[in-house]
Amino acid sequence: MDRIWKALDARARAVADRPISALFDDPGRAAAFSARFGDMLFDYSKTNIDAETLNLLLGLAEAADVAARREAMFTGARINETEGRAVLHTALRSPGGSVLVDGRDVMPELRATRARMRDFAEMVRGGLFAGQGGAITDVVNIGIGGSDLGPAMAVQALAPYHDGPRCHFVSNVDGAHVADTLKGLNPETTLVIVASKTFTTIETMTNAATARDWMAARVADPAAQFVALSSAQERTAAFGIPAERVFGFEDWVGGRYSVWGPIGLSLMLAIGPDRFDDFLSGGAAMDAHFRSAPPGGNLPVLLALVGIWHAQVLGHPTRAVLPYDQRLARLPAYLQQLEMESNGKRVTMEGTSPPRPTGPVVWGEPGTNGQHAFYQLLHQGMQVVPCEFLVAARGHEPELAHHHRLLLANALAQSAALMRGRSLDEARAIAARAGFTGAELDRQARHRVFPGNRPSSTLIYPQLTPQVLGAIVALYEHRVFVEGVILGINSFDQWGVELGKELATALAPVLCGECPGEELDGSTRALVAFVSGRERDIQGGEGFR
Ligand code: F6P
Helix, strand or coil: HHHHHHHHHHHHHCCCCCHHHHHHHHCCCHHEEEEEEEEEEEEEECCCCCCCHHHHHHHHHHHHCCCHHHHHHCCCCCCCCCEECCHHHHCCCCCCCCCCEEEEEHHHHHEEEEEEEHHHHHHHHHHCEEECCECCEEEEEECCCCCCHHHHHHHCCCCCCCCCCCCEECCCCHHHHHHHHHCCCHHEEEEEEEEEECCHHHHHHHHHHHHHHHHCCCCCCHHEEHHHHHHHHHHHHHHHCCHHECCCCCCCCCCCHHHCHHHHHHHHHHHHHHHHHHHHHHHHHHHHHHHHHHHHCCCHHHHHHHHHHHHCCCCCEEEEEEECCCCCCCCCHHHHHHHHHHHCCCCCCCCCCCCCCCCCEECCCCCCCHHCHHHHHHHHHHCCCCCCEEEEECCCCCCHHHHHHHHHHHHHHHHCCCCCCCCHHHHHHHHHHHHCCCCHHHHHHHHHCCCCCCCCEEEEEEEHHHHHHHHHHHHHHHHHHHHHHHHHCCCCCCCHHHHHHHHHHHHHHHHCCCCCCCCCCCCHHHHHHHHHCCCHHCCCCCCCC
């Protein structure tokens, strides 16, 4: 692999001064540097990847043995080696067949849980499962990270398909979140879903206890309106949730990959079990494509290779995800967990330091809002941010088709502008038309120059349906997988979130004065003192009150 990395570095140097736009002298470029999955088009022609670079990148995937690792994942091998687990979120959306983990077929149990979810969702949606004041009108999903971001993102994305109870999401331990969410809801007709794989996450357990108290103040049997989505059946029982309302999943479903199973219950309640099945079938179709399409036409592989070119070869430390789709407003946050928790690592599978930077910072906002916020930097800032545009060919509001045309025009215009830029001569002509002359014309023109040559890719899908959303989410999951394999890291653990959790647990008693906190560093001690009003006690200072 080292040889290929070096060849890619040489390639990067060779094309450093070549404008991306020059590649379009080849009239076949747009077709050659794009790939299709059904009605979906992934275009990466507005990058500086040419045929030679693409061959090298494909060689990298081959040398890393992506195909073998992919089969190992799909067939239940324990590829999450630091936790000794298989990685089988794909089984959650599998339409049939069997998947063996240690010789045991896990599919019958998955199908049984899916059937129980379906029955429960239909009972809630049909009013057969009711609250203590009537049919369920509102659902509050309490969870964090993967137990929140997936369903919250998907519920918002599929708003046009909602015909069930209203869904709300509480994640932050900040009491403001639970207070603002519960305010205005009727405890007698609210269903609370406690979503936590481990059922130990402090944010979720604190919010769940608060919601239970809120409900207990108004209904005789609060537990009767609670559901748990968890792998920890003893803990759900200890919380008071009976087994028939616990939907379990196994440890080979990672939190950030869990929306396809019980963690997706709020989505199933919102859009109904049939449309939830459509969401699963979109994911399953992308799985089939990922497993069988040749690498050069394989969307997850190509998306990953574009990412590798930008982050690990060219060294761009961030990438922006820009959905021109308001209902995908939470997609960047969802992808932050998916990509950064998966590939934000500093140790290879072998326990060595990776030879290249690993996963980049992922960030973004829906267009067109982002245009009026941070696009200034994308166009004229000093650092290059590769951009990933997503846009639907048509919206869900036929009467507002003119809005959608403008949305599309903006998405396409932004990627074109990022690539093309504006030369000094063009800027001078603009400044001259604005009435500037002489030295002032030159000065003004410089501010109006766009360097251009800023890479982007565009994913265009027909419409944001449940099936399409499933395909998009699976596409990004597999992109993360391919990048992780090429980087030689474990994309399925998350040890990096542990230390902060441990310190927070230790700090809570210090904040209420139960422990002195002598082991804390000087800065943290000072902050504790300031915030708890005990500055004088701890530091002999004046205090801030
Ligand atoms: O942030 C760490 C993490 O373990 C995530 O991977 C996970 O999605 C989240 O916490 C929530 O965990 P749980 O579902 O166990 O509450």
